[in-house]
Amino acid sequence: MVAEKDAASNNPEDKNDVLKSTQTVIQLALEKLGYSDEVFELLKEPLRMLTVKIPVRMDDGKIKVFTGYRAQHNDAVGPTKGGIRFHPNVTEKEVKALSIWMSLKCGIVDLPYGGGKGGIICDPRDMSFRELERLSRGYVRAISQIVGPTKDIPAPDVFTNSQIMAWMMDEYSRIDEFNSPGFITGKPLVLGGSHGRETATAKGVTICIREAAKKKGIDIEGARVVVQGFGNAGSFLAKFMHDAGAKVIGISDAYGGLHDPNGLDIDYLLDRRDSFGTVTKLFNNTISNKELLELDCDILVPAAIENQITEENAANIRAGIVVEAANGPTTLEATKILTERGILLVPDVLASSGGVTVSYFEWVQNNQGYYWTEEEVEEKLERILVASFNNVYEAAQTRRVDMRLAAYMVGVRKMAEASRFRGWI
Numbered sequence: 001m002v003a004e005k006d007a008a009s010n011n012p013e014d015k016n017d018v019l020k021s022t023q024t025v026i027q028l029a030l031e032k033l034g035y036s037d038e039v040f041e042l043l044k045e046p047l048r049m050l051t052v053k054i055p056v057r058m059d060d061g062k063i064k065v066f067t068g069y070r071a072q073h074n075d076a077v078g079p080t081k082g083g084i085r086f087h088p089n090v091t092e093k094e095v096k097a098l099s100i101w102m103s104l105k106c107g108i109v110d111l112p113y114g115g116g117k118g119g120i121i122c123d124p125r126d127m128s129f130r131e132l133e134r135l136s137r138g139y140v141r142a143i144s145q146i147v148g149p150t151k152d153i154p155a156p157d158v159f160t161n162s163q164i165m166a167w168m169m170d171e172y173s174r175i176d177e178f179n180s181p182g183f184i185t186g187k188p189l190v191l192g193g194s195h196g197r198e199t200a201t202a203k204g205v206t207i208c209i210r211e212a213a214k215k216k217g218i219d220i221e222g223a224r225v226v227v228q229g230f231g232n233a234g235s236f237l238a239k240f241m242h243d244a245g246a247k248v249i250g251i252s253d254a255y256g257g258l259h260d261p262n263g264l265d266i267d268y269l270l271d272r273r274d275s276f277g278t279v280t281k282l283f284n285n286t287i288s289n290k291e292l293l294e295l296d297c298d299i300l301v302p303a304a305i306e307n308q309i310t311e312e313n314a315a316n317i318r319a320g321i322v323v324e325a326a327n328g329p330t331t332l333e334a335t336k337i338l339t340e341r342g343i344l345l346v347p348d349v350l351a352s353s354g355g356v357t358v359s360y361f362e363w364v365q366n367n368q369g370y371y372w373t374e375e376e377v378e379e380k381l382e383r384i385l386v387a388s389f390n391n392v393y394e395a396a397q398t399r400r401v402d403m404r405l406a407a408y409m410v411g412v413r414k415m416a417e418a419s420r421f422r423g424w425i
């Protein structure tokens with residue numbers, strides 16, 4: 001199991017270091033697959049990492065200089081692909097880890113991409129619309145030389161949305177002197193976005209929950225679901241689970257959680273949430289995020305940020321299945337504890353791959369200039385996610401490893417093979 005090898009890291013600080021954790025699992029996956037150490041040397045860090053300074057004129061007339069990153073993990077399989085996050089806690093290390101996770105996701109759902117990721121240290125909750133536009137355009141100007149429809153294709157991530165993608169696409173098209181919809185995905189429909197992209201991550205998570213529930217003999221109808229995070233993934237997921245007949249008994253945002261053992265009124269909460277997924281501020285009797293994670297339920301979905309289930313609270317998790325809609329919400333120690341307790345954990349690199357899958361569909365539609373219906377997108381997403389879930393599940397059974405390690409083994413293979421054929425290793 002993953003955590004045996006994790007003893008390599010005895011420094012307590014490393015335990016929440018998402019880059020170190022992902023490197024640990026990659027190394028183990030490569031060993032299990034019989035690859036040499038050089039392959040790990042190549043894959044443990046992104047091939048390229050660009051740090052940029054973005055001067056932005058704020059509404060008060062002053063200039064503020066923001067720091068941004070773009071990491072390109074590995075482009076042996078194809079152009080790199082992955083979102084851009086706007087968040088005050090963005091770090092270089094985190095962006096690197098996120099780019100590696102994107103490579104794994106693309107490998108797991110078998111897309112012709114490697115992984116990339118971007119981030120800007122900023123708090124969009126405190127910025128005006130115009131400031132955000134200037135920042136988005138400034139970022140694209142700063143990274144324009146290393147991105148492009150056949151090089152590296154960005155997309156939305158935490159606190160970025162289709163409007164931000166639209167500004168970025170427009171800025172890139174001006175630089176490129178061509179209309180370049182395939183430069184970025186997650187765009188509004190009228191600018192070449194795809195049907196189903198906005199709900200894609202949550203749809204993918206829903207499919208994984210359904211498949212995992214079948215394996216565990218849990219009936220979705222009436223199942224008690226807790227969702228941490230009410231952003232793009234969490235809010236749509238709560239809605240889909242509610243519509244499927246499950247009882248969503250807990251949800252949360254960055255400020256706290258809501259709990260009702262009889263089921264929350266999800267449509268009302270969706271209606272009242274702001275564009276950053278905040279809703280709990282409207283209520284008095286909230287619970288903490290810590291309490292929310294420990295609620296008695298059948299299905300727990302961390303859909304917020306990293307390092308939420310750790311060795312401190314893993315023993316208190318009372319769910320049959322944990323499905324990671326966020327990137328990196330469970331530490332390796334916690335993965336081990338949950339697995340030993342018989343809880344089925346569906347890892348982020350599999351469960352949250354619906355977003356990039358429909359981003360790929362969007363890019364394909366942009367490239368061919370011919371657009372698909374919502375039904376076509378959904379049917380293709382369903383087929384890919386069901387096959388990917390079962391592929392990883394079976395790998396876990398045959399190799400007798402947990403689903404995180406199995407997912408890494410599936411995800412890393414194509415990248416390692418492509419790098420070998422290219423003569424890189």
Ligand code: GLU
Pocket residue numbers: 081082083084105153154155156157158185327352353355356357359
């Ligand atoms: N940001 C999303 C993720 O972490 C989607 C990336 C994409 O669509 O390229 O998977």
